[in-house]
Amino acid sequence: MNKIQKIMMSSALVLFVNSSWATEVEEPTLLNNLAYGQLIELNQYSPGQQKSLILRLFATPARNETCGLETGTTCKNNHLxxxxxxxxxxxxxVHTLQARGEFVKADWVVPKTPETAVDQAELLLTFREYNRFATRANPNLPxxxxxVKLKISQQGIDEN
Structure with missing residues (x-):
């Protein structure tokens, strides 16, 4: 992703947060995502499936944790x-996930009937408890x- 696309995505995130449909997002979470968050386009997963929503995941290192191969610390990410x-x-x-860890992949669940897919989505997100750098640096980490199962509709986002 080039610099212009990153700026556009950051601007879009700011607009999302200021939208009337957006849920309350804490300012530090927003600032961390804008400053050094990793953008993950969830629509790229399950490529053969029709999608009626644009879904993006922002991952940032959890506050007060230093992540890096040389530190060997147990890094976890917050997700928006x-x-x-x-x-x-x-x-x-906008929804802040309760799950903390490193994003691995997303699987879109195929709706049972096409009518239920309009402006709705169901995803199964897979996370790693500790990031791959931490488990390489510290083999004792599991x-x-x-x-995490996400059900997304106009009424909100349900995380199980």
Missing amino acids: VTVATFDELPEVQ EKLFQ
Whole structure:
């Protein structure tokens, strides 16, 4: 992703947060994501599936943790999900995930009926408890994976 795309994504995040559909996001979380967050385009996963929402995941190192191969610390990330419709005037939501860790992949769940897929999505996100650099530096850390199920609709975002 080039510099212009990153600036556009950061600007979009600011607009998302200021939108009336956006949920309250703490200022430090927003600033951390804008300053050094990693943008993950969730729509790139499950490529053959039709998607009716634009989903993005922002990952930032958890506060008060130093991450790096040389430190061997147990790094975990905080995650922020942004959701927007493909409309001319998109409806937007922002949700801070409870899950902490390193994002691994996303699997879009195929809806049972096409009618239920309009402006809705269901995803299964896979996370690694500790990032791969920390587990390489400290082999005693477990390489544990866990999953979070997101159900996204106009009423909100449900995280299980």
